Amino acid sequence: MADTPLPAILVVDDEHLSVEAIKRTLEDDFEVFTATSGAEALSILENQWIQLVLCDQRMQGMSGLEVLSEVRRRWPEVLRVIITGYTDPNDIIDLVNKAGIYHFISKPWHPEELLLVLKNGTQLYKLQREHDRLSVELKLLGPSVQNRLDEQRRQLREGFNFDNIVRSPVSPLNAACDMAARIAGFDVPALILGETGTGKELIARAIHYCSLRSDKPFHAVNCGAIPSELLESELFGHRKGAFTGAHAHRIGLLEQAHEGTVFLDEIGDIPQAFQVKLLRFLQEGEIRPVGSNSTLRVDVRVIAATNRDIAREAAAGKFREDLYYRLAISPISIPPLRERICDVPSLANSLLERVTARHDIKISGFTDEALDRLCAYPWPGNVRELENQITRMVILAEGRILSADLIEPHILRADGAQSPPEPLIDRFIGEGGLLRDRVERMEARIIRETLIRNRGNKSRAAEELGLSRVGLRAKLLRYEIEEPVKLSLISGDAPDDDP
Structure with a gap:
């Protein structure tokens, strides 16, 4: 494995002894180039990849200030360090303003201090080069990232689309989807009603991704799963020290979803004290984080959902009527499965x-x-x-x-x-044949389903059907019904053996 190249340093001093002393100190940690004049130093810089220049201040010909000023003009990425026995403030100001020095070292210099300064300098040079490289890469990558982001947004819009909600052509869900699709294009609150597990959040996401806010955030929160004392902090945020445990500022979901949509699931579970604050937000578009004395304006569309009969609760005073009417512009009812x-x-x-x-x-x-x-x-x-x-x-x-x-x-x-669905009955009746044949087909079906339901236990199946065990066995043979042994083994109920 090849050794890692050492950082390259150029030492410039018109005194040969000083140059040799510095070189001996640095040569174990750096690749050291030396020059005894400004012209020689510039010539080396033209032909070598130098990371840092260490230059004496007082030299014959070009001074250290002149050398480093020229280096700054022609090779601005190269770090510049001055070594001097003079501490005149005006000289230092000129070195900073004109030469842009990274550091200055006073004579007599100490080897450990010199090594530390130069190691830090070459590491900074390496980091600056890496930063420049990544900046260029990011500029080239920018359009590609934007294209991928646009593609992901397109996929979300197509995925959470009302046409992709699985249902049959005659489904009662069609009316709810049609209503939700109409509401999606209007920037108003929405209320979705339905039992738990009917897909209310799926409808809410479809509304969001079919709206003008589709490129903005969508955040969902289950109001019933958050303690009432923490719900305000979750939605509005809080300031550090607002309550015990508030060790830092927290941005609420409403602020995080600025220009997007917040889905408040199980809104019927929120306490009435918080209902007042939510109503004010819907009316004014302002929130006040817990522990703050000022309000924030946020632009968020609210979609709420509940599995309760919220209209009845509002009429009974268990839910604020004004909040209900603010949300229920056109309620969307999701039928149960x-x-x-x-x-x-x-x-x-x-x-x-x-x-x-x-x-x-x-x-x-x-x-x-x-x-x-x-x-x-x-x-x-x-x-x-x-x-x-x-x-x-x-x-x-x-x-x-x-x-x-x-x-x-x-x-x-x-x-x-316990009985076949109507389409199944219609299929048996419509297969044709004598009444006796149709009845036998239906009887065979009922016997098979009873065996499946009883996990292959023929004794229980016979008892349910009002047959003797021998009679059931005769019908199994007559109708060539296979016994569902596999299911019985899975459930742990072994089928009883034939006599």
Whole structure:
């Protein structure tokens, strides 16, 4: 491995003995060039890459001031150090103003002091060169960074778009999306209503990225998750010493989101004392950080959301009516998932793509039976519960298709899962054939679903169907129904053995 080159220094003095003494002191740490006149020094600088010039003040011919002034004019990046036995203030002022010296060393000089000054000087030279190089690179990089930033903004606008919100053509969610899209273009507050897990924040982001503020910040805060005494500090900020633990100034989210959007989730949980301050901000556009005597003007659009019946609470005096009417210019109601079961297949496949990408797993989709079971469940936890269920199915899956035997028991045992969905019934009826054939097809389907719901336990399935164990076995053989053993093993309930 090659040695790192030593920093190059030029020593200029018209006394040979002085030059040799300095050279011996420095040659272990520097590559030392020497000159005994100003003209010789300038000639060396023309041909060598010198980082620092150490020059005597009083010399015959060109003085140290003249030499270093010329160096400053022709090679301004080279650091200049003067060594002198004179301390006339006027001389020092001239050296600083005309030659721009980095340091001056008094005679007689001390070796350790000389080494320290020159090492610091060459390190400063190195840092200055690196700074200059990076400055040039940043100028060249600037357009590239801007292009990448513009591309990221474009992707956000396209990603958080109402057209990309997963739903079916006849979904009840379409009306909410249409209303949100209309509001997005108007710079007014918005209020989103809906149960937990219905996707209120997704709608809020779509409003932001479809608005004129799309290139500005979007900040979300869950008001219900922050203690009431800290919520004001979180949104408005505080000054150092405003309360116990306020060891430094804090910029609130409203100030951070200047010219952008703040999403206040679960706004129904904020205390009434703070509702007054939030109302004033919406009316005046001013905030007062905790512990401050002055106000700040900020330009922020507020989108609020709640899972409560906030209109009823406002009428009952539990939420300020004036704040409610300030937010509820055109309330956007997000229907729960149980009211838009038609969206479940599309949502399930979209969530499956997200989950498999997150965990780097290759799964191609669901069986028809699995989708039927997912569509039969009311999903009290809405989209969030559906995503959790699909994540579980992906974790337990052993093949490339997610089957119904991976679904949790409480979903299979749900009331809605005890009979096939209407589209499934229509399919059996519409397949044609004699009434007896259609009834047998329906009977086979019911037996299979009952076995799945009971995790392959034939005794429990027979009891639920009102059959004897022998009768159930006969029907399994007649309809050639395979027993879902795999699901039973996953759940921990081993299927009972045949007699």
